[in-house]
Amino acid sequence: MFSDLVTDDILDVLKRTCVVLGRSSQNVIVQKRQKSLRDGDFCVPKGCFQINMEEFDHLKKSLIEESKQWVCPLREVKSDSYNSMLISLDRPLTYKTVISSVLRLNGQSPCLQGSKDAMLSVELQKQKEAKPTQTDLLEKTVLVCVPECDDCRSLDQLRGLVLTQHVVNLLHRNGLKTRLASFGDNVKVQKWLDLINFNMDIIRDSKEDCDVKNILDLARQSKYKLSQRSNDEEGNKVVHSETTSEHSAHKIKSDMLVLDAEKYLSSVSKEKGIYDKNLGKIHITDNDGITDSSIQIAHLQKCIEKMDQCDCVLHIIPDKKSFQLQKIDLGMHMLFGNTPNQIQMVFGSVAERKAPAARKIDAEEFYNLRFSQMKEASVMKYGECVKGAGWHQTIQNLTVASVKFELLLNVSRNTVKLDLSETNDFGGGVDNRAGAFVMYNCARLATLFKHFTKAVEDGIYPPMPRLESIDFSLLREEDEWTLFFNYIFPYNDIVRSTVVEMIPTKGIYSKIGTHKICNYLIGLSRCLSSYYSHTHVLVENRPNLLSTMYARLYLLEAVHTVMKDSLHLMGICPPTQL
Template sequence: METGGGRFGVSETLGALNAALKKKPGPPASVWFKESSARNLRSRDFLAPQAALRPLFPGGQVPKDIIEDVISLKCPGVPPLQSCQQTPLGLTVQLQRPAAFQQVLNSIAEFTKPFQSAGGQSIILNCTPLWSWRSLDMLSLSNLRAILVTDHLAEVLRIQGLNVHLVPAVPDEGIQKFLHQLRVDWPSELETTFIPEDVLALKQVLSQCPYATVPGLEPGQTRLADDVIFKVHLKNFLAQQSLEGYDPNLDVCLVTEEKLRVLAQLRQMALRCAGTGPGGCCRVVHVVSCEGEFQQQQVDLLWRMLDLGAHTALQKHLVCGPVKVANSPSPVGAPQYFQLRRCQMYEASVMKYGDLVQDNSWTEIISVLTSAAMRFEMLSTAHQSQIFLNLEDSSISTKGTKSGAFVMYNCARLATLFKTYQQAVEQGAYPAFPPASELNFSLLREEGEWLLLFNYILPFPETLSQAAQLPLSSKGIRITASTEAEPLPHLFSQMFARLQLMRGVRDVIHRALATLHLPPLSQI
């Protein structure tokens, strides 16, 4: 087989293991999976369960020659294997862990990047709540969730190599200030020149559209709704186009100047992107809260009706579920949520660090902690699922592994670890850190050390890649987006190996925080 090399990958390893068990023509069966629990990793890293082996081999017993083939696997992206054994649970594989440590930690920069690049493709992310947001008081928690999902998705896609264009522009200074407090980097000006003639051109197309009529008064009406200029019969258009995934209750859409301004800006952006991306078209993803999904489907169909370009046929909707507040007698808006979390972060810091929190440097720390708390609460649940927020003071802690405060606290602990080590080097207590190629990674034998590498550092590139994989070619319109060592000479080698592992953990955390627009804290 081909000599192994390059960056290790979980998918590559699973693919090679599956291929090694292949007996018939065609794609190999997927029978292997990666272990992740501390208990199972004590004896194996990958498992092909007995139940999955029975259809492939009589009684599920794998022939010895195939087991030998598995042990001798040497493929690109596959770590060296230590053993392959038939057990009552199935076929187990354990990696050569010192070699895996060495390969990964000697090239840690490669494991903080996604596996694949999108090659300069363009995508428009349309954050629909921002179109109708006129004041901070109008911003609901569900709309805030859609904004944070859009911001995070945009950064993940950029890391993947896509050209991301955000709409709409938000020129209001008050709204921009609030977004800045949340670490949301949003454009304040249009990338394209928007002129009134664009709206006039759309009106002209509507006047000749067979699905549109000039509105008249319905029986019982005394006046038309403000700003309504056309009535469009979406149900007829849907039936004629045989489009799937739309709300069956879509019927008549009242077209206003505002809707046409939205379409004009989307159209201008799509035409601009069409000339920059391969294939001459640009995909559009509408990120929408569940409350605005019906209205956004109206805008989607109206755009398809008025503009038959390829970009309108490539529209997809990423719908964010509702956000509920537990035990709240009245609705809680986004500004109130922000202020509450900021006060809680300040009070928790005062309880832990006392008067030190009065220092000016803590203003930025509290700001980052607040943004982290809100982002982790809004983004740790699948975007299509409902979120229940607990706004009580007791819900803020640095001990819960899923909380933003916990992540930032441990990020600061890592910074303190390396700072303390460097100070000890300057004082002559420790020798300088040697090159990574000279480290003895066979000294990393602790269970927790392997858990960090195997469950967090090794899979991280694929995690980044999977986060950016939007099923844009799927049917329908909806998509979903997936310590310190004592200064004794005989411990220096182990200390250096552990520090290199911690460097890897630190770099992965920093890269992950960057996708959330959260700066790593150096103290807390």
């Protein structure tokens, strides 16, 4: 929210001022900096926009003056040998506005009141008007098809479940409504759904529940129907019904039902090049009777009919299933005509690093390995007290977090490679320990605030003052601003960016940034760990120290809030203590 908002505001002022100066602004780029923030938070590189001193003075004056009305005003504009402009925010006001917004969204702080809230609403409305492509997603209802998991034995199936849960949470956070549909009703998968906190209502159907009569009727009447005969030795058409036994297959004289996808695609020019070129025919029935394609089409149509509104169907599928889902998509278009768009989020497989070709670990073995490693690490740190139901639940939460981080760390289409060394350092890989590292840092903050609350109850500290009375100019450390500017300031923009390309402008493949929150948390935890290791937050109760302590506590409360929120988006329960 704030990062994109300020970037757009700066760019808008520069372009309008360039018009006044009579010069082109076509190549102007405003970049958010990650390092050396002491010199500036945003920059305009000289490589894309060169200006003379007179133009610089004019642009600087326009930026400073207009930014006085922004929710995050500017403090300074300068230049150096590489950048035409280096732009710095007013840090105290930015701290206050952004932290206020973060805590208000979670109902945790009294925060700011009055004009600033109104100003923020105006700025947010400006952003919505400026970026209609993002707000087009609001209020849409998406049918999310849960990948087939059977008993969730394979790691690929487990990855599909974890991705689905994260995707649904991201869609909800960005204002979309969802319904979930699952083809099959295997009770064994429920164990995994409970374990990973996948507590969502799912429309379930099995093959036996699917009534394909309507599909057959529509296919016989379709203008895209092809006729192909398939006879047994006596010249009779053999049809095996999926709902009857093999021996009770009945013989009827009939034509095999096939739809001509090539004919359909040639009649809809805009669809050319979107689908696989090998999609020629779609079998509704074949030598064995009703095809899987027919059953899946019937299931999907039944799910859509159960919804009050369906704007889009999102299939989360392994790469090998993409071709079959294109058949379902085209089959529904040919049979039903005006049907919701279907898009695919394809995910890669899960493999083991340096594993023998013959060895293939399953999901349960992987989970048990991580659980035993977590338990061993806990025993080494806390001793023999690690036992009982409470510790079992804690270790289980840590294990689930570890598994999810490993499966979400990469771009969804890429292969995940797991290090399955049986040592308690998880093989020494950074990605293997990421989940435990993030959970530890979140627990540190939870413990810090418990200690502070207890100290207030014991009369050691006065109660936390209202945020509007905090002097954030006391946060003078660059580590504090780096932590804030790189992780709290752009948080809502990062969450929003995960679904911007969910509905592709061309094609059928959806891009959802399922790796972004995971990597964001790892970066945030590293930055927090570095800051926390050399900063003593809870200090002595002395007037000259308390003001800084309160400012830091509000900063860390905002950090804790975005960490917990990110973990919830991943379906992970945030830890409450070390």
